[in-house]
Amino acid sequence: MIKHDISKYKHIWVFVEHENGEVARVSFELLTKARELAKDLDCEVHAFTVGDKVEQFKDEVFKYGAKKFFIIEDPILKDYMTEPYRDSIVYLIEKYKPEVVLIGATTLGRDLAGTIATVLQTGLTADTTALDIDPKTKNLLMTRPTFGGNLMATIFCPDNRPQMSTSRPGVYKAIEEPVKGEVIKEKFEFDKAKYTKKILEKIIEEGEKVNLGFYDIIVSGGFGMGSKENMKFVQELADVLGGTWAASRKAVQAGWAPQTRQVGQTGQTVHPKIYIACGISGAIQHVAGMKSSDVIIAINKDPEAPIFELATYGIVGDVLEVLPKMTKMFKEKLGKA
Structure with missing residues (x-):
C-alpha cells in the first residue's frame, strides 16, 4: 500500500x-x-x-x-x-x-x-x-x-x-x-x-422485517427465558408498553426468535429510551448493540450477571415470575387492564 x-x-x-x-x-x-x-x-x-x-x-x-x-x-x-x-x-x-x-x-x-x-x-x-x-x-x-x-x-x-x-x-x-x-x-x-453483469430480475423478500431502531421502548429476551414459549412474556410486556420485542443471539440461535429481532454485534444496534433486558447475561456481543440506550432495566436471577454493571436499574429475580407481574402492573397503571 x-x-x-x-x-x-x-x-x-x-x-x-x-x-x-x-x-x-x-x-x-x-x-x-x-x-x-x-x-x-x-x-x-x-x-x-x-x-x-x-x-x-x-x-x-x-x-x-x-x-x-x-x-x-x-x-x-x-x-x-x-x-x-x-x-x-x-x-x-x-x-x-x-x-x-x-x-x-x-x-x-x-x-x-x-x-x-x-x-x-x-x-x-x-x-x-x-x-x-x-x-x-x-x-x-x-x-x-x-x-x-x-x-x-x-x-x-x-x-x-x-x-x-x-x-x-x-x-x-x-x-x-x-x-x-x-x-x-x-x-x-x-x-x-x-460491465458484464446484468440484473435479470429483482425479487422482494417477503416475511417479517423489523427496524428496531424506530422504537423508544424495547423489551428483549435472552437465553434465560428458558424456552420459545416463554418469549410470550417478553412480547406481552412490550405490547402493554407500546414498544416492540427483541432477542439476544443465544435466543435467536435456539430458534426462539427470528434473526430480524436480534440485538447485538451480529444483529441490530439500538438506542431506545428504555431497554428492558430479560434473562440476558450481558455478554459483550449483546452489549455492543444496546449500550447507548437512555435507560437500561435488567432482570436476571444471577446477581453477578455482567448486565447489572451496565444497567440503570436492576431486578434480581426469576424473569418468569417478574415479567408477568410487571405486565400486570403496567396494565393497571396505563388503564389497559
Missing part, C-alpha cells in the same frame, strides 16, 4: 444510500455523527451519492447538516451494481479528496466500501460501533468488536487517505440540523463494455 500526501485531503464525506427512491436511515445517522467529528477536525460535512435520479434527496441531506451534496446521475446507476457504483464514486473521491469517508454497514454498504478502499489503496475498518478523533494526531479512531465480540479494537489509518469506515445502522441517533447546502453535479464516462 502506497503512502498518500495526506495534507491534500479535507472534509468528511457521508455516503447517501438509497433504494426505490428512499434514503436509508443510516445515512442520516452518519451525517449526525459526522457533524460531531467535524468540530474536532475543523472541517465541513459533505454528502455524496450516485444513481439515476438522486438530486431529489438534497432537501433531506441538507436537513441533516451536509454543506455540499456531490452527485453523479446516469441511467446505468438506476439499480445497484458494484462496478459502476465503485468507478463513479472513486472518481468523486479522487477528484475532491475527502479526509474521511463514512458508509453504512448495510448489505450494499459492506459490498461497496471494500471495493472502493481497494482501488484507492487505503484502509477500511468495517462494522464500527464508535468513531472518535484523536486529539493529538487528528486521526479517525474507529472502534469495532473483534475475536467474536470478546474484545473491542480501536483502529486508525495514519498514512493513507481517505480514512474509511462502515458503521452499523442504529449506532448513532439521527438529529436534524438544517443548513442551506449546495448540490454539485459531476459527469462520469462509463466504459459500459467492461
